[in-house]
Amino acid sequence: MTKEYGTIVNTVVLPYRWALGQTWTRFFDGLKEEKIYGTRCGTCGKVFVPAKTFCPDCYSDLDDWMDVSQEGTLKSWTLVRKSHFGQVRQPPYALGLIRLDGTDCEFIHFLGGVDWSDMQNAREKLKAGARVKAAWSKEKHADIHDISCFEPLKS
């Protein structure tokens, strides 16, 4: 954007390579096989998904692995309409906070299978407690996009 005062324009591109660690490597390898892994805390009993190395509350090791349900209930959601630089995909797209059955936290992912041209219907379909199920991507790369999205279950 041109300004009425002098400016210098520079786009910073910095390549990083982040270590996943053992727990997240296993979690993402699981996605490649269409499994969603969580870990259970032996102290407080909470089940976390994605799997965690340690319980953030009890601050102790988690090594009880679980193949958690691919269905759950929707706690909240948003439909992103506005574009911004470096966005993960072109709007509109929707994100959901999902409590997978048998877990004790919300799992975050895209929501799909909803007609956004009819917002009233979409809101009705996605009201709190709506049931959703994971849909898998055909091509998998052992990353979070191996799950394509969560879709409302036909009621």
Place this chain on the structure above:
Amino acid sequence: MRKVAITRFAQSAGVESGDNLMDFTYRISKEVLDKAGLKRNEVGCVMIASSDIFHSGLSCANAVDWDGSGAFMIEGTRAEDSMFALIYAAMRILSGHFDTVLVTSIIKGSENPDNDTLTGFFADPFYMRPLGINETTAAAFQMREYMQRFGVSEEQCAKVAVKNLGNALFNPYAHMKKRVTVDDVLNSETVSDPLKALECAPKSEGVASVLLASGDAAERFTDKPVWIKGFGTSMDHFNLGDRDLLNGQLTVAAERAYRMAGIRQPRKEIDLAEICEPYAFQELLWCEKLGFCPDGEGGKLIDSGETQMYRAFPVNPSGGVLAMNPYVSRGLYRVIEAAMQIRGRAGEHQVDKKVRTALAHGTHGFAGQCHSVVILEG
């Protein structure tokens, strides 16, 4: 215990500045020292708040921030949030090691990429970032949950934007100022449903600077010290999914500040609040968590009109963060506004009532992951 006073302060106006970051920082920091009649090398130490890599595109901060704020060859350190910087500075005085600390917070929003682009980098690169979680999408989750759980309406949330953008018309330091109606807010572009454009804070320029002094030293710099009576901070889990978005850590931060200040009934003992609401509905939720009204009744509070500028319990007479959002500096702007109101020198947006005790609140991270509360008294 030692006392800590806010003695002198300065803030840049919300208008975009053609100054470069270092000059912009220098002008405001220098203004404070000039007001106090203090030379750069007479300051005990300097506490900076900035976000060098993401909000400035610079690293490391020493390159620019230190010279601009006059800290070079003195002593200083840096925080990523200006309220935290203020609290750390107050602790340095309480420790007895310093009599004066200059707190300067630095952001030039006009130079940055979009807020959503930058705050997306708060997310971890494995899970939340590739899904597009940023400050706005996290706030949209929180808003929908808030409305669902307590029946707060979109109209009630929109009223916060109406009030704050209107208040800002009287504040020369605000960035966005506008007389708007609830319908204008509800009909503004949907950013991230249910959040509308007028309910989301802008991206602003903002250097703010405050000179703190010990109780003994304060009278050298001002005849109207504003005392820091209490402060508290608290942080929630990083992962959004591990948190109750409607019951975060603000209650804890507030309790710590209230205990230190000896406040038992916040709504009665506090005269005015400057709250950090990057999204309109958050003012309602934060008011509940600060104990100004019962849980779930933030909507009723705004409906009552009591939080308007000239009513019994003004909240954000400055226009708040919806009107001025220099990201890292936004907490310190709340502190300065609260101090001006206590002194009775806020100009056209001075509230009608006598302000003896005021609360300033800061937040950063997704959906209020981190909160800080400061209690000020005249």
